[in-house]
Amino acid sequence: MDDQGRRELARRRRSQAKRRRQRTIILKGIFTFIIIVGIIAALFLWRRYGPSKERADLDEYYGIKSENQLAVVVNNGILEPGGMLSDGKAYVEYSLVRDYINERFYWDPNENTLLYTLPNDVVSVGVGNKEYSVSKAKNSVDYTILRTEGSTAYIALDFVKQYTDMDYEVYDNPGRVMICTETGTTTVAEVKRDTQVRYQGGVKSPVLTDVEKKEVVTVIETEGSWKKVRTEDGFIGYIKESALKKEKTEKIDRGFEEPDYTSISKDYTINMAWHNVTNTDANSSVLEMIAQTKGLTTISPTWFHVADTAGNLESISSADYVNYAHQSNIEVWASIRDFDGGINSQEESYELLSHTSNRDNLINQLIAAALQVGLDGINVDFEKISTECGEHYIQFIRELSVKCRQNGLVLSVDNYVPQAYNQQYHRKEQGVFADYVIIMGYDEHYAGSPEAGPVASYNFVKEGIEQTLKEVPAEKVINAVPFFTRVWKETAKTAEELRQQEGTESAEYSMNVESEAYSMTEVENILSQVGVTPTWDDEVKQNYATWESEGSTYEVWVEDASSLEPKLQLIKEYGLAGSAAWRLGYEKTEIWDLILKYVN
Numbered sequence: 148m149d150d151q152g153r154r155e156l157a158r159r160r161r162s163q164a165k166r167r168r169q170r171t172i173i174l175k176g177i178f179t180f181i182i183i184v185g186i187i188a189a190l191f192l193w194r195r196y197g198p199s200k201e202r203a204d205l206d207e208y209y210g211i212k213s214e215n216q217l218a219v220v221v222n223n224g225i226l227e228p229g230g231m232l233s234d235g236k237a238y239v240e241y242s243l244v245r246d247y248i249n250e251r252f253y254w255d256p257n258e259n260t261l262l263y264t265l266p267n268d269v270v271s272v273g274v275g276n277k278e279y280s281v282s283k284a285k286n287s288v289d290y291t292i293l294r295t296e297g298s299t300a301y302i303a304l305d306f307v308k309q310y311t312d313m314d315y316e317v318y319d320n321p322g323r324v325m326i327c328t329e330t331g332t333t334t335v336a337e338v339k340r341d342t343q344v345r346y347q348g349g350v351k352s353p354v355l356t357d358v359e360k361k362e363v364v365t366v367i368e369t370e371g372s373w374k375k376v377r378t379e380d381g382f383i384g385y386i387k388e389s390a391l392k393k394e395k396t397e398k399i400d401r402g403f404e405e406p407d408y409t410s411i412s413k414d415y416t417i418n419m420a421w422h423n424v425t426n427t428d429a430n431s432s433v434l435e436m437i438a439q440t441k442g443l444t445t446i447s448p449t450w451f452h453v454a455d456t457a458g459n460l461e462s463i464s465s466a467d468y469v470n471y472a473h474q475s476n477i478e479v480w481a482s483i484r485d486f487d488g489g490i491n492s493q494e495e496s497y498e499l500l501s502h503t504s505n506r507d508n509l510i511n512q513l514i515a516a517a518l519q520v521g522l523d524g525i526n527v528d529f530e531k532i533s534t535e536c537g538e539h540y541i542q543f544i545r546e547l548s549v550k551c552r553q554n555g556l557v558l559s560v561d562n563y564v565p566q567a568y569n570q571q572y573h574r575k576e577q578g579v580f581a582d583y584v585i586i587m588g589y590d591e592h593y594a595g596s597p598e599a600g601p602v603a604s605y606n607f608v609k610e611g612i613e614q615t616l617k618e619v620p621a622e623k624v625i626n627a628v629p630f631f632t633r634v635w636k637e638t639a640k641t642a643e644e645l646r647q648q649e650g651t652e653s654a655e656y657s658m659n660v661e662s663e664a665y666s667m668t669e670v671e672n673i674l675s676q677v678g679v680t681p682t683w684d685d686e687v688k689q690n691y692a693t694w695e696s697e698g699s700t701y702e703v704w705v706e707d708a709s710s711l712e713p714k715l716q717l718i719k720e721y722g723l724a725g726s727a728a729w730r731l732g733y734e735k736t737e738i739w740d741l742i743l744k745y746v747n
Contacts, residue, residue, distance in 0.1 A: 348373030417725025458509035480524035524557030537571025564611030578619035
């Protein structure tokens with residue numbers, strides 16, 4: 148090859164080498180670009196989907212705003228930071244103890260007294276004391292049981308634990324107390340590997356705490372691939388399901404023995420009626436009243452009224468009345484009322500019941516009166532209990548139950564049909580302390596009702612029984628039926644009356660409504676006089692009648708044998724303790740044959 152050929156070959160080789168270098172550079176650039184894009188993408192994905200290392204603000208998590216606050220965790224809920232440490236002891240606000248730990252603790256701020264009701268005693272503690280009394284016996288502990296800061300009372304958890312099936316532990320950073328009152332069984336799981344509990348389900352949620360391999364957590368619920376858990380030291384958050392071993396159920400047994408709140412239980416189905424006695428002379432009618440009945444087991448005369456807010460008692464009780472009833476094999480459970488004589492308002496009932504000394508005064512007088520005339524029981528008919536009075540009312544029932552139990556007296560308590568607005572009567576707690584819980588299965592439409600309607604439709608009564616049985620054992624429940632009927636009078640409102648009620652709650656009602664209660668015989672006579680024959684309404688299971696007179700419309704849903712029988716059938720259907728009726732003397736004689744079909 149000549150020189151020119153060699154030069155051409157060298158040129159070609161240089162050109163090829165240059166192209167190879169250029170390709171290499173391009174490929175390296177592309178590769179570098181891909182790597183950079185990959186790194187950027189990985190960083191983006193990591194930032195978006197990778198686990199966050201952010202730590203939650205634990206003071207904010209527990210709601211802590213000052214150094215002396217102690218966060219409170221009860222079971223699976225974080226409460227307001229209503230605790231404190233004092234002299235090495237943990238204390239929790241009374242309201243939190245009452246609402247979340249043990250509702251039987253009762254604080255009287257008027258008399259600076261903490262109470263706890265046992266079956267036959269009442270535990271009493273004063274502010275700042277290491278001593279407490281159980282009835283008249285004195286006991287002591289090595290710490291202050293009850294402290295106050297301003298108007299807030301704090302109870303030592305060690306004292307709460309004496310009367311509660313619970314465990315608790317105090318932890319630092321931040322200061323918190325973990326309280327467990329759960330009973331029965333719980334679901335737990337073991338941690339597979341070191342991991343974190345996060346505020347919410349998701350790797351980007353802030354970390355609440357770290358958990359180590361083999362730690363045990365309580366499983367609350369499952370949310371997708373995350374488990375909501377509670378750690379032993381009081382953190383409630385989320386952990387990856389894959390970080391936990393298989394769940395298992397554990398039985399909770401702290402060895403705590405609940406006191407036995409014994410009850411008097413009759414070995415027969417109760418057939419009770421209230422006797423509306425308004426003066427001492429009316430007591431003489433007892434034999435006549437009893438003679439009209441069949442199978443009556445219990446009579447409740449309206450003898451007792453609360454005279455004033457200091458707890459003084461008005462009584463028209465009669466030993467002769469009790470003797471006459473006993474001769475007929477009928478027990479007497481005299482009724483005490485917070486209306487219709489003496490006090491007669493929610494405000495007065497609150498003033499009475501919110502002071503321990505007032506309750507004591509009333510209970511002592513009531514028990515003395517019962518023993519004096521030989522009563523078999525006491526029937527509580529308090530109908531003026533406001534929402535704020537509820538805790539004081541149920542404490543009254545608890546304290547009265549102790550004295551009744553000590554003296555062998557039956558305690559029965561009257562209740563409205565359960566509704567959202569009367570939960571303050573604490574039926575579940577009544578079911579523990581009282582011997583019998585009575586449903587007043589009437590007044591669906593009452594004297595002041597803005598619209599006419601039945602006194603006790605079938606479904607109203609049925610639902611009342613079903614709701615009560617969710618809280619009270621059937622063997623303690625008595626359902627009361629009405630012997631009375633309301634005759635309703637409706638008159639169209641004038642244009643001026645309609646104008647005046649605009650913008651008020653009554654704006655939807657265009658009729659003036661009045662009613663009057665009548666006995667079965669009286670209603671029968673009224674219908675005969677107006678020449679109207681009632682027809683059966685199968686929805687309410689009552690006979691219904693209506694008529695016009697002098698510009699007004701009259702309506703009546705009749706309480707008679709036909710309406711009472713379906714309600715009495717419910718006693719058998721639900722296995723209740725018996726029946727009661729308001730009021731004696733309003734029934735037709737043949738009603739007792741009907742009642743006997745269902746209370747025998």
